[in-house]
Amino acid sequence: MEKKEFDHLLTTQSKYLKPQALRFTRDADDAKDLIQDTLLKAILNSDKFRDGTNFKGWLYTIMRNLFVNNYRKRGFHTCTLENEEATNLHVENNGESNMRLEGIRTALNRLPRQYYKPFTMYLEGYKYHEITDSLFIPIGTIKNRIHVARKILRQTIS
Known part of the structure; x- marks a missing residue:
């Protein structure tokens, strides 16, 4: 699939992530973080x-896996919203989605190399010890670099 076609699918389908992210996290800010992490992981992968795969389902699977692997470790719990509530949360704005997608790509590409590699490996699902073994960097440094990368991305994208 071409990059342009992928970006178009990501832009048009990403708007459906917000209600599900809110169900998972129960918090608007945490939902935004989960959506950003999902979009980053989708871009990286x-x-x-x-082709022929359900793109919305693919994004949902990425989001669910990120939530289960990362967010529950931090103590967040799932929440179920009624369908009517979730529908009311849906806002369609392709311009905003395009800007967000471009902002994420730009911010990710601007990460210093020392933060980029550990962060992208973490998003791809590697455990801290696996990143440590691969990059030959102490685990404390890996955790710090992932934390700093997230902080830089939040500041850049927000």
């Missing part, structure tokens, strides 16, 4: 998406 765009080569793994196969």
Whole structure:
């Protein structure tokens, strides 16, 4: 799939992530973080998406896996919103989605190399010890670099 086509799908389908992110996190700010992490992971793994696959389902799976792997470790719990509530939360704005997608790509590409590699490996699902073994960097440094990368991305994207 071409980058332009992938970006178009990501832009049009990403608007459906907000209600589900709110169900998972129960918090608007945490939902935004989860959506950003989902979009980043989708961008980083765009080569793994196969034509004919349900794109919205692929994004949802990424989001669910990120939530389960990362967010529950921090003590967040799931919440179920009624369908009517979730529908009311849906806002369609392709311009905003395009800007957000471009902002995420730009921010990710601007991360200093020392933060980029550990952060992208973390988003890809590697555990801290696996990143440590791969990059030959102490685990405390890996955790710090991932934390700093998230902080830089939040400041840049917000």
